[in-house]
Amino acid sequence: MQSPDGDVFDCVLSHLQPAFDHPLLKGHKPLDPPERPKGNETSETEEIAESFQQWHDSGESCPEGTVPIRRTTEKDVLRANKLRRFGKKPIRHLRRDSSGNGHEHAVVFVNGDQYYGAKANINVWAPKVTDPYEFSLSQIWVISGSFENDLNTIEAGWQVSPELYGDSYPRFFTYWTTDAYQATGCYNLLCSGFVQTNNKIAIGAAISPRSSYRGRQFDIGLMVWKDPKHGHWWLEFGSGLLVGYWPDFLFSHLRSHASMVQFGGEIVNSRSTGGGHTYTQMGSGHFADEGFGKSSYFRNLQTVDWDNNLLPLNNLHLLADHSNCYDIRQGRNGVWGTYFYYGGPGRNIRCP
Numbered sequence: 001m002q003s004p005d006g007d008v009f010d011c012v013l014s015h016l017q018p019a020f021d022h023p024l025l026k027g028h029k030p031l032d033p034p035e036r037p038k039g040n041e042t043s044e045t046e047e048i049a050e051s052f053q054q055w056h057d058s059g060e061s062c063p064e065g066t067v068p069i070r071r072t073t074e075k076d077v078l079r080a081n082k083l084r085r086f087g088k089k090p091i092r093h094l095r096r097d098s099s100g101n102g103h104e105h106a107v108v109f110v111n112g113d114q115y116y117g118a119k120a121n122i123n124v125w126a127p128k129v130t131d132p133y134e135f136s137l138s139q140i141w142v143i144s145g146s147f148e149n150d151l152n153t154i155e156a157g158w159q160v161s162p163e164l165y166g167d168s169y170p171r172f173f174t175y176w177t178t179d180a181y182q183a184t185g186c187y188n189l190l191c192s193g194f195v196q197t198n199n200k201i202a203i204g205a206a207i208s209p210r211s212s213y214r215g216r217q218f219d220i221g222l223m224v225w226k227d228p229k230h231g232h233w234w235l236e237f238g239s240g241l242l243v244g245y246w247p248d249f250l251f252s253h254l255r256s257h258a259s260m261v262q263f264g265g266e267i268v269n270s271r272s273t274g275g276g277h278t279y280t281q282m283g284s285g286h287f288a289d290e291g292f293g294k295s296s297y298f299r300n301l302q303t304v305d306w307d308n309n310l311l312p313l314n315n316l317h318l319l320a321d322h323s324n325c326y327d328i329r330q331g332r333n334g335v336w337g338t339y340f341y342y343g344g345p346g347r348n349i350r351c352p
Helices: 056-059 076-080
Strands: 008-015 049-052 066-070 103-115 119-124 136-144 154-158 171-177 217-226 233-237 241-246 258-268 296-303 310-312 315-322 327-333 337-343
Touching: 103 310, 103 327, 103 337, 119 136, 119 258, 119 327, 136 217, 217 296, 258 296, 258 337, 315 327
Parallel strands: 049 217
Antiparallel strands: 008 066, 103 258, 103 315, 119 217, 119 296, 136 154, 136 258, 154 171, 217 233, 233 241, 296 310, 296 337, 327 337
């Protein structure tokens, strides 16, 4: 199927998808739906509408028993900085403050407990990415292990990545690693691991419509949680659409639970503009204090506990490691629960 943005999607028989190339998944069949966390209702507000996927504009979807997979083209592979790293995040020395490695964040996180999932609604924008090897993303991280070499993460959100997709559209993405982004894991379905169960959602597809400054706002609901029965980590998109799952045996630390959950934005600053900070935007490209309709937000932040209950976040930490370039501001109210605004323009007078 051809999407209006030029992508081609193949409907692949479920049992022939990339996940089942994994030696531990050979001969397996996709699992039945898991038990959803209790308290799984998101309040909707009139001024926000739900985004979906652009390839659906043609009115087509894949038949039952198949899953839609974005076709990787020769151009996609040739754009990769290093061929063997295609579909992977750059290796970097991971530190919580991320200074000096080109990755900059504006995030909130919780740690110090055992977490079995995370949920949020994420405002969708199309931030400008000014270098082909930079990206701008907004996502949920479910994390365990140490930041040195055995970090386990499950990640989902939207990203603008010219290197990966060849365009500037925000796209629904997933990621996983078990060794701090070194050899394991990948984006989307570009390696074996994530098992897709949905015939209507395409991972890597452009999200549409997008929010506009002082205009209509759109967001996507995402939830990642550990199925209490089988232990696998499931992903839900929008209003109750199960996308698929990461089998628990892919992981070491995340096989039992997460020790940290993080929400927010990340960009890569390659300093390609004459050594100065990149102009790549995070979120809407506007700072947090501009508020609704101008700044990007996450709302209804929740985590999942050991008994499969959704809970509001407590003891939240905020981190903006380059706050003159991208910042963050948190709040709480009856409609949005725990929420925050985040982002920024990148290079400006205070961020040279």
